[in-house]
Amino acid sequence: MxxxxxxxxxxxxxxxxxxxxxxxxxxxxxxxxxxxxxxxxxxxxxxxxxxxYDRAQVVVYLCTDYSSELVCPAGAVTDEQKASVGAQLASQGLAPYVSDFYFESHQDAYEKFAEEFADSSALAFISPEQLNEAYWVNLVDPERSDLIVESFSGMPGVEEVRDQRGYLxxxxxxxxxxxxxxxxxxxxxxxxxxxxxxxxxxxxxxxxxxxxxxxxxxxxxxxxxxxxxxxxxxxxxxxxxxxxxxxxxxxxxxxxxxxxxxxxxxxxxxxxxxxxxxxxxxxxxxxxxxxxxxxxxxxxxxxx
Amino acid sequence: MIRLENVSKSYKRSQGLALNEVSLDIQRGEFVFLVGTSGSGKSSLMRLMLREERPDSGEVLVLGENLRRMPGRRVPKFRRRLGVVFQDFRLLPNKTVYQNVAFALKVIGKSKAFIDAAVPDVLKLVGLDEKANRYPTELSGGEQQRVAVARALVNRPEVLLADEPTGNLDPETSLEIMGLLERINLSGTTVIMATHDRSIVDRMSKRVVEISSGQIVRDEQGARYREFDTQPTETVNIDAQPETEGDK
Known part of the structure; x- marks a missing residue:
């Protein structure tokens, strides 16, 4: 050719x-x-x-005095309830899935809020007590967030368990x-x-x-x-x-x-x-x- | 060289057989006229020998190849050993005489050196070496057909198939073309020419194979276009066909 x-x-x-x-x-x-x-x-x-997804955390929000009675019939979370949530997060059963977790107090939450909404007028109407105390949980595998949601939803003193991936x-x-x-x-x-x-x-x-x-x-x-x-x-x-x-x-x-x-x-x-x-x-x-x-x-x- | 054995061919659209149990043997170096009216089967025969079509039954052997069994991919190589000329010349209008002839070699991958040597040679043979740079529209019909013959011959085929090559030419020019074909034949190329040009067939006195309704009705050496009406062996119905009367 x-x-x-x-x-x-x-x-x-x-x-x-x-x-x-x-x-x-x-x-x-x-x-x-x-x-x-x-x-x-x-x-x-x-x-x-x-x-x-790597940064997405699961947040276990604890009851406050302002929480709805439907989810928190006993009012604000008690110290024992708080401790038992913390103990379960640290337990043997969840250890393979939880890489680490930390507790956020009313004051911590307020400071974070104040930082994020520094320019907002909403800040004036918020007091630390209105913001939930919470456990922030980092997972080994973010795909397994359902485990945390199941374990803690409905537990006494827990208002809500939220997977941040839901927003994403x-x-x-x-x-x-x-x-x-x-x-x-x-x-x-x-x-x-x-x-x-x-x-x-x-x-x-x-x-x-x-x-x-x-x-x-x-x-x-x-x-x-x-x-x-x-x-x-x-x-x-x-x-x-x-x-x-x-x-x-x-x-x-x-x-x-x-x-x-x-x-x-x-x-x-x-x-x-x-x-x-x-x-x-x-x-x-x-x-x-x-x-x-x-x-x-x-x-x-x-x-x- | 070319042998047909009990070849039959029919077409989907028409009823009856285009060719019916045709057998034919053509030797190397022969000059054969295929004659017969339009629709008699001449063109079918030519197409079978070119392997444009395959027979329904029977064998078509050309240049040692069995065309009925030849797979499609081997057809191009086979066709390089044949030359073909048509009534309507089939030249490329946007190419010169030289380019038209060279085209046939280019497309089969011949080298430039080969083309440069072969094309002037064959143009001289057909007497067009002076007009190599003309375009087909600048040539007479006879000259255009000579270009087509040159293109058919440039790859030195063993067989030249000519389908009504003088059909579009006046009698004088036709004779010129016939002279050329005869010279080609004398140099050893087998020539098979389908025609219904009575005067040419009569003048050349070559082998004549007459086809009618898909069958060979006559095969004679040194024959004329028609047998005399008085010949008892001749089939009567052929002479009775009026449309051939108008032929040149």
Whole structure:
């Protein structure tokens, strides 16, 4: 096979089909950008999960005088009750799951509150007694928080056991919905990219049917007849994939790093590293998509 | 060289057989006319020999290959040993004479050195070396067909299949093409030509294989397009067909 000839044919095909080729570039660009966004969102979720889940604690809130009578019928927690909660946290049964825990008094809670809401007028209406005393528990495996919740819920003197991951899960739910939406859009766009590539290749083959006819007649191999068309699809899709990689780079480098990150200072965001990590996969999926779509299309065209 | 044994072929859309138990033997170096009306089965026969189609039954042996059993992937290699010419020339309008001929070699991966040597040679053979840089639209019909012949010959095929090569040409130009085909035949290439050009067949006095309704009704050396009506062996119905009367 003559490589120079194959590229010459491919180039002729690209030139004669410029508008269609351009639309392949655009559609693969958009579809692969969405693939990238979906992947980046998943990475963002995992990053946040590993960061926050490790820090997420289970809090055993103890009854105060202000607690609802439904959960704390006996009023504020007694010293014995407090001690027995502490003893159970330290017990042999929970030891494998609890990495450490500490007690937070009314005063501790108030100081923390005062620090967090220093600028808020709410501070003036709060007294230390209104804030719960609590045990803060760090788990070996944050996934096993159910053990603590089960052990202490309903125990005398305990108002509530709360897994902080509950708050996070809501955030992750939103992010997951975002990621899935991006993936769904990517799926639809990839489908249209596939259809567009196969239509374009069929058109390209039709506009060169004379050449194809002669090639078949004089005994050109199937591969050398098909290759220029497959390469045509691959070149167009590669351009689209490169644009998508640039698009994802722009999203993490400019939109996230310059605009989002300063507004949410305590959150770690996906960055250029992650965008570069997924870049080869985006390129690869563009190339694979184009190879399959154009390969199947030209093969079917030649069969008729 | 070419042998057909009890070949039958039918097409889905039409009723009856396009070819019915056809047997034919063609030796190396022969010049054979395939004659018959449109729809008689000439073209089916040509397509079978090119392995564009496979027979329903019977064997098609060309250049030592059994085409009925040949897998698709071996067809390109096989076709490189054949040359084909059509009534409508099938040249590429955006390529020059030289490029049209070179195209046939390029696509089968011949080296530039080979192409540079072979193309001028074959253009000289068909008498177009002066017009190598012209485009097909700048040539007469006869010249275009000579380009097509050059393209068919440039890879030195053992067999040249010509399907109505003079069908679009005036009588004088047709003779020119026939002279070229005869020279090619004399140099050792087997030539099989489907035609219904009566004057050419009569003038050349070669082997004539006549097909009618999918069957070989006549196979004669040094024959004319038609037997005389008085010949008792001839099937009557062929001469009665009116559409052949309009043939050149």
């Amino acid at each position: 003559n490589i120079g000839f194959v590229f010459q044919e491919m180039w002729a095909g690209l030139k004669s089909n410029l508008a269609m080729v351009f639309s392949i570039v655009l559609v693969t660009f958009i579809s692969l950008t969405f693939v990238g966004v979906a992947a980046l969102l998943q990475m963002q979720i995992n990053e946040m999960k590993s960061y926050w 899960d809501q955030i992750f739910l939103f992010l997951n919905i975002g990621s899935l939406s991006a993936a769904a859009i990517a799926g639809v766009m990839l489908l249209s990219a596939t259809l567009l590539i196969s239509t374009t290749i069929r058109l390209s083959a039709f506009s060169r049917r004379r050449e194809i006819g002669i090639m078949q007649l004089v005994g050109a191999s199937k591969f050398s007849i098909q290759l220029p068309f497959i390469l045509e699809g691959i070149i167009a899709a590669t351009l689209g994939a490169l644009l998508a990689i640039a698009g994802n780079y722009f999203i993490v480098d400019t939109l996230v790093a310059d605009y989002l990150a300063p507004q949410l200072p305590f959150t770690s965001f996906v960055g250029v590293d992650q965008a570069l990590t997924i870049a080869p996969y985006i390129l690869l999926s563009g190339v694979i998509l184009a190879t399959l779509a154009s390969g199947v299309s030209i093969r079917r065209y030649l069969k008729n």
